[in-house]
Amino acid sequence: MAASSAILVENVVKTYGSKVILDELSINVERGTIYGLLGASGCGKTTLLSCIVGRKSTNSGEIWVLGGRPGEKGSGVPGPKIGYMPQELALVEEFTVKDAIYYFGTIYKMEAKDIKERFEYLSKLLELPDGSKFLKHCSGGQKRRVSFAAALVHSPELLILDEPTVGVDPILREKIWDHLKDTVNTKRTTVIITTHYIEEAKEANTVGFMRKGKIMIQETPNKLLATFQTNTLEEAFFILSQKQNDQLNNTKAIGGTDQGSTSTSVESFPANYGSKDALGISSAKERRSKKEQSVYMSGTEIDPKRMKALLSKNWTQFYRNIGGVLFLLTFPLLQMWFFANSVGTDPKHLKLGIVNNESMTTLCADFDWNSTAIQTEDYECHFRNLTCRFLTYLEHPMISKVLYKSYPEAVEGIKHGQIVGFLYIPTNFSQSFEERTRLGLNSPEWIVHYGEIRGYMDMSNRFTGAALAIKLYRLFIEFQDKLLSDCKLPQKFAHIPIDENFFFGNDHTPYTTFVTPGIALLLVFLLGSTMTSQIIVKEKIDGVWDRSIVAGVSSLEITLSHLSLQFIIMLVECAEVLLMIWLMSTYPIQGSWILFFFILYLEGVCGMTYGFFVSTFCQKLGEANIFCTGGYLPLTIICGIIWPIEAMPTILRWLSLASPCTMPILSLRNVMMKGWNLWNIQVINGIGVLLAWIVLFGIASVWCIKIRR
Numbered sequence: 001m002a003a004s005s006a007i008l009v010e011n012v013v014k015t016y017g018s019k020v021i022l023d024e025l026s027i028n029v030e031r032g033t034i035y036g037l038l039g040a041s042g043c044g045k046t047t048l049l050s051c052i053v054g055r056k057s058t059n060s061g062e063i064w065v066l067g068g069r070p071g072e073k074g075s076g077v078p079g080p081k082i083g084y085m086p087q088e089l090a091l092v093e094e095f096t097v098k099d100a101i102y103y104f105g106t107i108y109k110m111e112a113k114d115i116k117e118r119f120e121y122l123s124k125l126l127e128l129p130d131g132s133k134f135l136k137h138c139s140g141g142q143k144r145r146v147s148f149a150a151a152l153v154h155s156p157e158l159l160i161l162d163e164p165t166v167g168v169d170p171i172l173r174e175k176i177w178d179h180l181k182d183t184v185n186t187k188r189t190t191v192i193i194t195t196h197y198i199e200e201a202k203e204a205n206t207v208g209f210m211r212k213g214k215i216m217i218q219e220t221p222n223k224l225l226a227t228f229q230t231n232t233l234e235e236a237f238f239i240l241s242q243k244q245n246d247q248l249n250n251t252k253a254i255g256g257t258d259q260g261s262t263s264t265s266v267e268s269f270p271a272n273y274g275s276k277d278a279l280g281i282s283s284a285k286e287r288r289s290k291k292e293q294s295v296y297m298s299g300t301e302i303d304p305k306r307m308k309a310l311l312s313k314n315w316t317q318f319y320r321n322i323g324g325v326l327f328l329l330t331f332p333l334l335q336m337w338f339f340a341n342s343v344g345t346d347p348k349h350l351k352l353g354i355v356n357n358e359s360m361t362t363l364c365a366d367f368d369w370n371s372t373a374i375q376t377e378d379y380e381c382h383f384r385n386l387t388c389r390f391l392t393y394l395e396h397p398m399i400s401k402v403l404y405k406s407y408p409e410a411v412e413g414i415k416h417g418q419i420v421g422f423l424y425i426p427t428n429f430s431q432s433f434e435e436r437t438r439l440g441l442n443s444p445e446w447i448v449h450y451g452e453i454r455g456y457m458d459m460s461n462r463f464t465g466a467a468l469a470i471k472l473y474r475l476f477i478e479f480q481d482k483l484l485s486d487c488k489l490p491q492k493f494a495h496i497p498i499d500e501n502f503f504f505g506n507d508h509t510p511y512t513t514f515v516t517p518g519i520a521l522l523l524v525f526l527l528g529s530t531m532t533s534q535i536i537v538k539e540k541i542d543g544v545w546d547r548s549i550v551a552g553v554s555s556l557e558i559t560l561s562h563l564s565l566q567f568i569i570m571l572v573e574c575a576e577v578l579l580m581i582w583l584m585s586t587y588p589i590q591g592s593w594i595l596f597f598f599i600l601y602l603e604g605v606c607g608m609t610y611g612f613f614v615s616t617f618c619q620k621l622g623e624a625n626i627f628c629t630g631g632y633l634p635l636t637i638i639c640g641i642i643w644p645i646e647a648m649p650t651i652l653r654w655l656s657l658a659s660p661c662t663m664p665i666l667s668l669r670n671v672m673m674k675g676w677n678l679w680n681i682q683v684i685n686g687i688g689v690l691l692a693w694i695v696l697f698g699i700a701s702v703w704c705i706k707i708r709r
């Protein structure tokens with residue numbers, strides 16, 4: 001009777017974009033009955049069930065479940081009143097069979113002894129694998145039975161089963177139907193079940209035939225067979241489908257659209273169609289706005305028992321995934337090690353060509369160093385064989401000398417990538433250099449010309465070209481220093497007239513020191529965003545997130561349970577990064593280690609909130625990866641560790657400063673190199689930017705969750 005309706009769906013329309021999935025669909029499921037929802041693949045059965053359990057919102061129409069609207073406060077839906085078995089397995093692969101049943105039992109707030117009893121009962125009934133067997137080692141059919149048991153564990157008032165018998169052998173299938181009929185008869189449980197095995201729906205009290213987003217008919221199986229005078233439901237379904245096609249074609253032929261409802265569905269709708277009054281639905285409830293409904297749906301309750309179950313699930317998932325644990329814990333160490341050993345140190349063994357026209361380089365082997373600069377009694381200095389003397393300065397780990405006979409040969413060497421540059425030493429270099437030194441500003445041009453060594457660099461590789469050019473310049477200054485000293489002249493004349501002095505590091509402070517804070521922050525941001533997005537998107541893909549929500553867990557509980565574990569992982573990862581900086585950096589942290597760690601950790605948390613935001617709109621792991629790594633690359637480019645932000649166009653500079661990395665990098669660098677403390681305005685700015693992004697990503701995530709339902 002109408003008063004006993006468990007589910008009432010009235011003129012529901014659901015679309016995905018412009019595609020109509022549920023087309024003014026109506027069904028009525030009476031309490032204490034089994035309703036078999038049949039239809040071809042893709043006709044919208046799963047979508048309908050998702051709307052009934054509150055997983056999906058509708059465009060229009062009404063849905064009432066157990067006297068309330070799904071998602072409405074106090075309706076109990078989603079919640080423990082429902083036992084939901086989705087089409088996907090929606091189980092945690094790292095669980096054992098027993099873990100899976102206990103997890104759902106706990107979030108349904110069952111006592112441990114009751115869960116144990118039900119587990120034993122369901123193990124026998126559904127022939128579940130051994131309780132200690134890992135789900136990832138179970139067959140597809142075994143997993144489906146575990147999933148089915150998880151929906152039954154708390155003996156719910158309403159069972160919503162999406163193809164529970166797929167992959168189940170015929171004997172067990174019969175057993176399952178016997179169990180369903182038994183619970184319906186003894187406990188007045190209501191069951192709505194979809195199946196591809198049309199004939200097994202004969203066991204249902206009512207069968208609804210669904211096609212093209214509509215219910216063509218809903219009747220008792222016997223009545224259907226009698227009406228269509230067939231022996232099987234399959235034949236009845238076939239006749240009805242043809243009838244619907246004919247009607248749609250006729251409607252089109254007279255200028256209608258195929259969106260109109262078929263007369264079949266209207267005519268054959270049973271008379272005992274439930275009324276909202278009979279379901280005890282007040283008009284006040286009806287007036288409740290959709291907005292209010294969706295606010296509740298986003299879920300803000302926190303229940304300690306459920307939180308415990310969720311935390312335990314996440315922890316089990318984490319530690320049983322050995323590959324994941326190893327990756328998360330070793331990645332920061334490896335990354336920092338790679339960085340410290342590959343960035344900032346001088347290049348080695350760069351091939352430098354030498355064209356020595358002054359003296360054959362082979363003769364340099366036994367040249368006399370002391371005879372290269374001889375001071376006479378009139379305080380003049382005479383140079384001989386300076387080339388050989390200079391070449392001793394090129395015995396340096398960065399340089400590997402390659403001798404060339406002529407200038408054109410050396411040019412060919414550069415062109416063919418055999419050397420990264422070459423030095424050309426003219427004939428009479430020593431003599432010309434002496435004249436040039438002696439005559440100074442009065443030197444004729446040809447003396448200047450022959451008195452200099454010419455360097456040619458391959459700048460297609462700017463790193464090696466520039467590094468070699470700077471090194472040669474410095475080595476020449478050293479060479480000149482010593483030469484002037486041998487000539488008893490002041491060494492300062494060897495230098496350009498600028499006296500360089502340094503604060504916070506010096507001329508030799510490695511590039512690594514400058515770039516370390518940036519690399520560390522970018523790394524933890526990347527780790528945070530990928531870790532959070534991957535874990536959450538995977539949970540959604542597996543269906544565990546939605547299934548937990550249908551079981552009554554709030555989104556906030558799931559989010560918090562995930563984040564709390566990830567906060568701890570991030571703590572360990574940041575500690576690893578700090579340890580590596582301590583071990584490998586040649587420049588000790590001048591400021592507070594605690595402040596340094598705090599900024600690092602905050603950056604990781606910012607990455608996590610970004611990852612969470614990404615997970616709210618990504619359906620696939622690959623998509624989430626693209627957003628995380630795709631966001632990381634521009635951040636790296638504009639954060640100022642590759643090139644100064646002062647060199648950027650104004651708009652880009654502002655964009656860089658507002659990004660979640662640039663200001664925090666400046667703060668961290670200043671804490672490290674200048675010893676700034678928390679009260680320094682630049683440090684505060686860096687922390688402020690991070691906090692602002694954390695809040696922004698949080699707000700954007702909540703907004704995205706709401707609009708995507």
Ligand SMILES: Nc1ncnc2c1ncn2[C@@H]1O[C@H](COP(=O)(O)OP(=O)(O)OP(=O)(O)O)[C@@H](O)[C@H]1O
Pocket residue numbers: 016021039040041042043044045046047048087
């Ligand atoms: N998130 C989505 N976005 C766009 N289209 C979707 C989405 N989910 C489902 N659909 C489409 O909606 C239609 C109905 O899908 P649904 O899963 O409800 O069918 P079904 O009857 O349960 O099929 P099956 O029996 O194969 O499970 C399909 O055409 C499907 O491609």
